[in-house]
Amino acid sequence: MAETIDFSDGRAEFRRGMRRAWPVIIAASPFGLLYGAIAVENGLTVAETVLMSATVYAGASQMVGIELFGDNIAPWVVVLSIFAVNFRHVLYSAVSGRATRHWSSLKRYFAFFFLVDPQFAEAERRVAERRPITFAWYMGLALPIYLFWVGVALIGALFGKLIPNPEALGIDFLLPIYFLGLVMEFRERPLWxxxxxxxxxxxxxxxxxxxxxxxxxxxxxxxxxxxxxxxxPAAAEVEIAHEKLDRAVI
Amino acid sequence: MTSTVWIILAGALATYLTRIGGDLVLSRFERIHPRVEAALNAVPAAVLTTLVAPVATTGGIPETASLLVAGAIFLRGGGMMAGFVAGAVVLIALRNFVG
Structure with missing residues (x-):
């Protein structure tokens, strides 16, 4: 199956990445919207609210950050808290770095800015499908997710007051449901x-x-x-999978 | 710039460091030990689980029911969207009509 796909066709790869982005956007947008609304409520300006989504780009830590802004807490504590919430990305980076060893370092360090939970999970799924992670595919997945994330923060910041009751809409609990789905996607793995x-x-x-x-x-x-x-015994299988992958890589 | 902007930018830098940190360390090694390989292989399930399990224990009936319904659909291979939407519907319905 994988043999019939031309992974060197950048545009096709970009589109394939984009196709995987929509479920992520649907699951994460309500949360991004809620972030925008709460951020403004906690005293951030609209510009600051959008800046945080565009630069930190990590939902849970953004929520933690804006909670702390309101409480007159020392800046370094806020930064450390954001770092602590995001520490799991170190592991993502180690794993995805191994799967993208065929990229230049510059590409990797650009691309890994976008290494959020679902981005990582989708990349790992692609590895499991024995397909190479091409830069075009990765960015096709990353850019729509990123642009929507920043966009909904702006909408939430501007119109957040119109959201009547986020709890009744279930916005606060949508991401755990989505993350459960991501966990299940890896159930074929050894020791899962x-x-x-x-x-x-x-x-x-x-x-x-x-x-x-x-x-x-x-x-x-x-x-x-x-x-x-x-x-x-499973590690040996993975080794073989990675070798196959290395050979499939352009 | 306001101090808020500086804190945001520092938080962004800290976050970016976590996103390249693992690769910066691991890319220094030519060969990956099988045990490290096993560890890396376990990362998705190990990390993503921690984003669900504790939260699941803090919720009431709507939250638990939504995870159970979504989980059953995921388990039967119903796909990401089907499970997610079903879980969301159960959650919203129970929160509005039961809780």
Missing amino acids: LPVVVVSAVVSTAAYYTVGSPWHVSIGAVAGILLAVIMPP
């Missing part, structure tokens, strides 16, 4: 179930003991450690 169970239990325990946002890093590390200590 034990990793999910350990991450779920440990992150939940950490959530109630250590607190947010550390539960994300703690839970993730627990799941990853499990994969490290389990005897890996």
